[in-house]
Amino acid sequence: MSLNLSSQKIIKDWIDYNGHMNVAYYLLIFDRYGADKLNTIFKMGEESAKNTGMSTMIVENNIAYKRELKVDEEVDINLIYFNHDKKRLHYKFEMINKKDNSLSATFEALALYVNLKDRKVSEFEGEKISIMQNFIKENKHNFSDEDLKYSSKLKI
Structure with a gap:
């Protein structure tokens, strides 16, 4: 089970000398088309950073590479887990190759909510907590909470 956040086509610039997508671009795709989308849903994305000075920063992540990707293949970025505490977000995405519905990679992250002016970790405002709780509900x-690396880091 999962929740689709976006789809992305693998472009030639992301292909390395081994003929498949370079590892750096898996992170780019997960960050830009997964984490950024999730942050926007929770009103913690780019607009929040610009308008309120509040944003999230990933402090730990784990990527598992399952199957290689090649130029012009398309992938879905799906959310397969989400939870939070007063200051942290914990989420996991999967990257699915649309050609054969195979799992190409997973990305799990722990992010902190940060006041960008003070550069200090902050608690989520009530509105953000409500948005996240409704989203979870x-x-x-x-x-799925299967095979999570960071679930013990939340203080629930």
Whole structure:
């Protein structure tokens, strides 16, 4: 089970001398088309950073590479787990090759909510907590807590 956040086509510039997508671009795709999308849903993305000075910063992540990707293949970025505490986000994405519905990679991250002016970790405002709680309530049936690396880091 999962929740689709976006789709992306693998471009030639991301292909390395081995003929497949370079590892650096897996992170780019997960960050830009997964984490950024999730942050926007929770009103913690680019607009929040610009307008309120509050944003998230990833402090730990784990990528598992399962199957190589080649130029012009398309992938779905799906959210397969999400939770939070007062200051942290914990999420996991999967990258699915649309050609054969195979798992290409997973990305798990722990992010902190940060006041960009002070550069200090902050607690989520009530509005953000409500948005995240409603999101979990509506989508929990899509999530799996199988094989998580960072679940013990949340202080729930």
